[in-house]
Amino acid sequence: MKPENEAALAEMxxxxxxxxxxxxxxxxxxxxxxxxxxxxxxxxxxxxxxxPGALTLVAQAGTPLAEIEAVLAAEQQRLAFxxxxxxxxxxxxxxxxxGGVVAANVSGPRRIQVGACRDSLLGVRFVDGxxxxxxxxxxxxxxxxxxxxxxxxxxxxxxxxxxxEVSLKVQxxxxxxxxxxxxGLNIETAVQAMSAALGSPYxxxxxxxxxxxxxxxxxxxxxxESVAYRVQRMQSEMCKGWRVVEGSDSAALWQDxxxxxxxxxxxxxxxxxxxxxxxxxALPEDLGHPDAICDWGGGLVWVLADHAKDVRQVMTKRxxxxxxxxxxTSARSTVPVFHPDPAPIAAITKGLRAKFxxxxxxxxxxxx
Amino acid sequence: xxMPVPDQSIIARKARIVARLRSVLPFAAVIEDEAExxxxxxxxxTAYRCPPLVAVLPSTTQEVSEVLKICHEExxxxxxxxxxxxxxxGALPTADSVILGVAxxxxxxxxxxDNRFIRVQTGRTNLSVSGAVExxxxxxxxxxxxxxxxxxxxxxxxxxxxxxxxxxxxxxxNLMGVTMVMMDGEIVEVGGAHLDSxxxxxxxxxxxxxxQLGVVTEATLRILRKPEGxxxxxxxxxxxxxxxxxVSDIIKSGILPVAIEFMDRPCIRATExxxxxxxxxCEALLIVEVEGSExxxxxxxxxxxxxxxxxNPVELRESASAEESAKIWLGRKSAFGAMGQINDxxxxxxxxxxxxxxxxxxxxxxxxxxxxLDVGNVFHAGDGNMHPLILFDANKPGxxxxxxxxxxxxxxLCVEVGGCLTGEHGVGIEKRDLMSDQYAPDDxxxxxxxxxxxxxxxxxxxxxxxxxxxxDTRRIAAE
Numbered sequence: 001m002k003p004e005n006e007a008a009l010a011e012m013x014x015x016x017x018x019x020x021x022x023x024x025x026x027x028x029x030x031x032x033x034x035x036x037x038x039x040x041x042x043x044x045x046x047x048x049x050x051x052p053g054a055l056t057l058v059a060q061a062g063t064p065l066a067e068i069e070a071v072l073a074a075e076q077q078r079l080a081f082x083x084x085x086x087x088x089x090x091x092x093x094x095x096x097x098x099g100g101v102v103a104a105n106v107s108g109p110r111r112i113q114v115g116a117c118r119d120s121l122l123g124v125r126f127v128d129g130x131x132x133x134x135x136x137x138x139x140x141x142x143x144x145x146x147x148x149x150x151x152x153x154x155x156x157x158x159x160x161x162x163x164x165e166v167s168l169k170v171q172x173x174x175x176x177x178x179x180x181x182x183x184g185l186n187i188e189t190a191v192q193a194m195s196a197a198l199g200s201p202y203x204x205x206x207x208x209x210x211x212x213x214x215x216x217x218x219x220x221x222x223x224x225e226s227v228a229y230r231v232q233r234m235q236s237e238m239c240k241g242w243r244v245v246e247g248s249d250s251a252a253l254w255q256d257x258x259x260x261x262x263x264x265x266x267x268x269x270x271x272x273x274x275x276x277x278x279x280x281x282a283l284p285e286d287l288g289h290p291d292a293i294c295d296w297g298g299g300l301v302w303v304l305a306d307h308a309k310d311v312r313q314v315m316t317k318r319x320x321x322x323x324x325x326x327x328x329t330s331a332r333s334t335v336p337v338f339h340p341d342p343a344p345i346a347a348i349t350k351g352l353r354a355k356f357x358x359x360x361x362x363x364x365x366x367x368x
Numbered sequence: 369x370x371m372p373v374p375d376q377s378i379i380a381r382k383a384r385i386v387a388r389l390r391s392v393l394p395f396a397a398v399i400e401d402e403a404e405x406x407x408x409x410x411x412x413x414t415a416y417r418c419p420p421l422v423a424v425l426p427s428t429t430q431e432v433s434e435v436l437k438i439c440h441e442e443x444x445x446x447x448x449x450x451x452x453x454x455x456x457x458g459a460l461p462t463a464d465s466v467i468l469g470v471a472x473x474x475x476x477x478x479x480x481x482d483n484r485f486i487r488v489q490t491g492r493t494n495l496s497v498s499g500a501v502e503x504x505x506x507x508x509x510x511x512x513x514x515x516x517x518x519x520x521x522x523x524x525x526x527x528x529x530x531x532x533x534x535x536x537x538x539x540x541x542n543l544m545g546v547t548m549v550m551m552d553g554e555i556v557e558v559g560g561a562h563l564d565s566x567x568x569x570x571x572x573x574x575x576x577x578x579x580q581l582g583v584v585t586e587a588t589l590r591i592l593r594k595p596e597g598x599x600x601x602x603x604x605x606x607x608x609x610x611x612x613x614x615v616s617d618i619i620k621s622g623i624l625p626v627a628i629e630f631m632d633r634p635c636i637r638a639t640e641x642x643x644x645x646x647x648x649x650c651e652a653l654l655i656v657e658v659e660g661s662e663x664x665x666x667x668x669x670x671x672x673x674x675x676x677x678x679x680n681p682v683e684l685r686e687s688a689s690a691e692e693s694a695k696i697w698l699g700r701k702s703a704f705g706a707m708g709q710i711n712d713x714x715x716x717x718x719x720x721x722x723x724x725x726x727x728x729x730x731x732x733x734x735x736x737x738x739x740x741l742d743v744g745n746v747f748h749a750g751d752g753n754m755h756p757l758i759l760f761d762a763n764k765p766g767x768x769x770x771x772x773x774x775x776x777x778x779x780x781l782c783v784e785v786g787g788c789l790t791g792e793h794g795v796g797i798e799k800r801d802l803m804s805d806q807y808a809p810d811d812x813x814x815x816x817x818x819x820x821x822x823x824x825x826x827x828x829x830x831x832x833x834x835x836x837x838x839x840d841t842r843r844i845a846a847e
Contacts, residue, residue, distance in 0.1 A: 105597055138787065148575065172621065352821055
């Protein structure tokens with residue numbers, strides 16, 4: 001099924017007599033194996049409104065991400081939250097869509113400064129499981145009119161409704177960027193340095209560490225004068241001896257982290273752990289020192305683990321959550337992809353699902 | 369403003385309810401004397417008042433849980449209250465309700481600079497959260513105008529903003545986790561010191577739900593290192609359109625000021641008479657503030673001033689000292705007081721796309737003439753969050769109603785041009801009946817269905833947010 005407009009989408013959902021597997025570009029196929037008719041949003045395509053002077057963009061859910069990025073780049077703007085492209089890591093092909101980005105709440109390294117995809121999301125239109133066309137939020141920066149379903153829809157992976165249109169806050173591309181690169185660090189010293197940098201007034205837009213090579217990096221963006229000043233300050237404070245990488249070379253470093261490129265094509269399960277940054281150093285040790293990539297100053301840890309390893313178990317003594325992003329078929333059918341919620345939260349979640357999708361037809365079994 | 373008819377059977381059970389509440393709280397934490405409950409009869413929307421049946425002031429999450437359990441069993445509506453600074457009537461009680469005030473819960477529970485968060489009890493005031501981390505040069509970013517008095521509990525309920533959210537976001541962008549007590553007394557933890565949700569983003573849903581889904585007793589908040597410095601520039605223009613265009617050009621240029629504030633002529637004049645900040649007498653005034661080191665501030669202001677000059681400003685005043693900065697901000701910060709000096713006022717906070725500013729300001733001016741009520745505009749221009757202040761005389765019969773009708777027309781206009789009813793104050797009772805102008809019946813129904821999940825008996829702050837006619841069946845069915 002591939003509706004060409006929102007009304008047709010609503011009709012198809014209404015008429016559905018079995019489970020639906022909701023798909024944007026099909027590039028973020030991380031979940032459990034959802035059995036059902038494929039409902040693609042790719043036919044709902046196009047930027048419907050773009051006001052560079054108001055930093056807002058509205059697009060239909062199936063609009064290719066590349067198209068949106070091109071439209072924005074023509075005005076020297078971009079999506080602030082730097083969404084990851086999952087194709088490299090997952091070996092998927094296809095065209096990532098903006099609806100997929102929102103449904104998966106995909107954010108990259110800049111999340112530490114500008115927030116996640118959900119923080120840039122101003123409004124949504126969607127079709128719920130009963131086939132009703134619903135809207136929430138709008139296209140203005142501040143909006144507290146009624147409950148915030150915008151946040152709820154971000155990261156709900158199509159289980160509460162099928163997105164038809166999203167409205168986003170965008171960002172001007174800064175004039176300059178620079179990365180400071182430190183080598184030969186271990187995860188403790190790296191997280192310490194990143195915490196110090198993130199706790200400084202220098203307004204970082206990235207802080208990452210790769211265990212292979214012991215490479216730590218921090219990024220600043222802004223006016224040329226400002227970037228130069230901050231780099232120089234950090235080199236004399238918490239990043240002594242780190243080397244400066246600028247411009248497109250700097251950008252390439254962060255794309256590598258964003259897309260978890262070092263794990264692409266390598267054997268093993270890929271886990272994404274969201275933790276308190278100071279908890280990050282203990283994780284590799286608990287897991288027998290697998291290859292790890294820390295983003296968000298240690299708050300996001302990517303782990304390449306043995307397929308049989310129960311990575312989630314080491315999380316229990318800490319807060320946070322673990323998502324199984326890449327797994328072999330046997331793990332995908334037995335290990336929950338998303339972190340199981342404690343009972344009272346699971347009950348609320350179940351209650352919400354029953355309201356949004358009374359027949360349980362939207363991506364059933366994908367989340368919780 | 370219509371409120372549901374109080375349930376006489378609850379009022380008749382007052383003695384029993386009070387006794388049960390006293391069985392779980394210290395004696396003085398249960399306020400039942402009519403002279404004392406009067407202190408809770410309204411919030412900052414003072415036009416509407418009604419003393420509650422009882423007010424309780426618990427000190428711990430456990431006590432909140434016990435209170436809610438009892439109210440749940442007794443079927444008594446509960447109105448959560450932070451500091452009572454809501455401009456939307458979010459904490460307005462009904463005669464059959466229990467006010468649950470969190471004012472005594474103001475402890476700092478944990479401060480963690482390495483991971484950049486603070487965990488507090490939610491009765492703590494907004495400004496004192498920043499105060500608690502000031503010694504390490506950190507701060508909590510959302511800065512509602514009432515930050516000296518308002519509580520984090522209310523900030524979370526209303527998803528409060530402030531002047532500096534252009535750069536730092538509003539409450540929801542700075543809230544990492546909550547401890548919340550459900551209406552049946554169950555205590556739940558949502559989020560924490562990590563980022564993002566592992567499942568559905570319930571934290572995002574809870575923030576801004578106006579105390580209708582649960583009572584948030586503890587919060588984990590993101591704290592940030594203070595910038596090295598900040599400095600404003602003041603610009604005057606001879607028409608609103610040009611000022612609006614200047615805002616747009618600054619935003620587009622790639623410089624991200626922390627605040628862009630806008631005042632129109634009526635507001636400038638009132639403020640000048642009141643505070644004497646030395647503002648120019650012009651149609652529109654902008655205050656643009658940037659942050660960073662001295663060098664960075666200079667670089668940003670240089671670019672901003674260059675942009676402003678292309679719009680022929682009648683005044684351009686760059687602050688050269690802390691004293692001058694304070695003077696530039698003085699007028700803006702006294703704007704509400706200045707307008708209040710002239711008359712009673714109603715403050716709205718509809719938000720519009722920035723591109724619609726000139727049109728909306730013009731229409732408000734025309735409507736002001738039609739209604740015969742003066743209005744001044746002072747607002748956060750960078751994000752389109754307007755604050756029209758409508759002047760009226762509360763002692764003049766019919767003036768309040770006229771003012772409300774004018775206000776409703778302005779908010780409908782905001783919705784028509786692609787904006788919304790409220791950018792940071794919340795719906796409360798004030799904008800409750802306008803919700804149908806922004807949302808279709810199904811859009812409201814799905815929101816109310818969410819409340820059904822969290823609070824099936826519709827006991828938490830029940831007569832707010834949704835038009836009474838829309839929530840009627842649910843509230844009555846739940847009784």
